[in-house]
Amino acid sequence: MRNVTTIATALLLSVCGSTMLTSTAIAAEKCEIDKRQSRAVGESAAKKVQKSFEAYTEGNLDQAISILLEANAKNDFDKAYVDRMLGNFYAEKGQMSTAIKYLKTAVQADILGGTDHAATMRLYADLLLQERKFKEAIPYYYKWMEFTCKADSQMYRRIGIAYTELKEWNKVLEVADKGLALAEAPDKNLYQMKLTAFFNQKKYKEAVKVLETMVPLFQDDKRLWVQLAQFYLMTEDYDRSLATYDLAYKNGFLETDGNITRLAQLLAQKGSPYKAAKVYEKHMKSGLIPENEKTLNILAGFYHNAKELKEAASYYGKAAALSNDGELYLKQGRILSLDQKFKEAIPVLEKALDSGIDNPGEAQFELALVHLSLKQYKSAYNRAVQASKDKKTARSANSYISYIKEKARIHNVAL
Numbered sequence: 001m002r003n004v005t006t007i008a009t010a011l012l013l014s015v016c017g018s019t020m021l022t023s024t025a026i027a028a029e030k031c032e033i034d035k036r037q038s039r040a041v042g043e044s045a046a047k048k049v050q051k052s053f054e055a056y057t058e059g060n061l062d063q064a065i066s067i068l069l070e071a072n073a074k075n076d077f078d079k080a081y082v083d084r085m086l087g088n089f090y091a092e093k094g095q096m097s098t099a100i101k102y103l104k105t106a107v108q109a110d111i112l113g114g115t116d117h118a119a120t121m122r123l124y125a126d127l128l129l130q131e132r133k134f135k136e137a138i139p140y141y142y143k144w145m146e147f148t149c150k151a152d153s154q155m156y157r158r159i160g161i162a163y164t165e166l167k168e169w170n171k172v173l174e175v176a177d178k179g180l181a182l183a184e185a186p187d188k189n190l191y192q193m194k195l196t197a198f199f200n201q202k203k204y205k206e207a208v209k210v211l212e213t214m215v216p217l218f219q220d221d222k223r224l225w226v227q228l229a230q231f232y233l234m235t236e237d238y239d240r241s242l243a244t245y246d247l248a249y250k251n252g253f254l255e256t257d258g259n260i261t262r263l264a265q266l267l268a269q270k271g272s273p274y275k276a277a278k279v280y281e282k283h284m285k286s287g288l289i290p291e292n293e294k295t296l297n298i299l300a301g302f303y304h305n306a307k308e309l310k311e312a313a314s315y316y317g318k319a320a321a322l323s324n325d326g327e328l329y330l331k332q333g334r335i336l337s338l339d340q341k342f343k344e345a346i347p348v349l350e351k352a353l354d355s356g357i358d359n360p361g362e363a364q365f366e367l368a369l370v371h372l373s374l375k376q377y378k379s380a381y382n383r384a385v386q387a388s389k390d391k392k393t394a395r396s397a398n399s400y401i402s403y404i405k406e407k408a409r410i411h412n413v414a415l
Helices: 004-015 043-057 061-069 076-093 096-109 114-130 134-148 153-165 169-182 188-200 204-217 222-234 238-250 257-269 273-285 293-305 309-323 326-338 342-355 360-373 377-387 394-410
Strands: none
Touching (some): 043 061, 076 114, 188 204, 222 257, 257 273
16 A cells, blocks of 8 residues: 555645546546546635645644644535545544544545545545455445546555455455456566465465466565465475475575475475485574474484485484484484494484383384394393283284294303
8 A cells, every 4th residue: 555645745736736647547438537627715715725735845734734624614615625635634644533534524525626536535445445444445446446437456456455354255356357457567466365365265276376377477576486386285286396396496485494394395205305305404404494303303204215324313313312202212223223233223222211112112122133133142032022021012022032042042042
């Protein structure tokens, strides 16, 4: 919305001249604004109007108002003219409710000259919109267009704002399309209205089409790239979502940890977990992604999926150390064992037990396998026996106990 001070100043200048109205003309033989001729105020009121305007141009707004309040308006036209000026002055003063009161009487009198009446109607509607009187503002924008015979994209934008606040989404779409048809250049705000309306109607595929139009038109708007990628996600178009996130990333448009995380998750989901890990790690080291238990666990998961066992174990360990999380120590121990780092795995798996896990048998069974790999049969046997006491690992542990006994017998190890 235009600055109220600017509007008021422009309107006041019409005391000494006419205000130009620019927009796309509607075909009409004789427009109402042209039929209504300008008139001069009566002699008594004219003196006050002139003195008031002089005070205003000298920067004495309060004095200008006081002079006008003393004006002796002898007829409806003079009263409407004075009320219009008072409305402008109060708007500039920031007293909007008072400004609206005076502008309303001037508009409803419907007697001012064509240019003045149009300008007053426009300001009245703008102030109603600004003061969140949406239902009252809408008809006056339409009246302005009808009176001036000018279909104006900016008027439709304002009407769209009102309907958006009223959550009348179908009407938002209707006026946004009308405004876009009239706009001399692509209007981002009108497109955004359509996007908001479709989103609130849960018409996500239609919202995608709006964004697919907007992104090429406003290529430097980082937010639009992210929105398009997110809407592709909402419509389960993962390939396009990844492609859009990736292109936005390469152009430096992903500036939040959430957006980097979504890019990395999509990369991992679509078969590039190593690239996901490197992207995520880069921005963790830069500080954009905070280093905490959750993010370290996510990064470890990317490396784990990429079968980069050394890095996965390292990051699971860091995540576990921050929270003393036994389940994370268990993950780290398993990966170390898988990577044949058996001696390193033992203290990690013991930490898992010390920290507490839902099923201790899982760590005991992993320890049994590690000790077995190191040919430490007595320790392997003891851990397997402990694992057999956990319902989750009992079957696996019992199947290994006999095997461990046999290996111990062959190697003459007493259990």
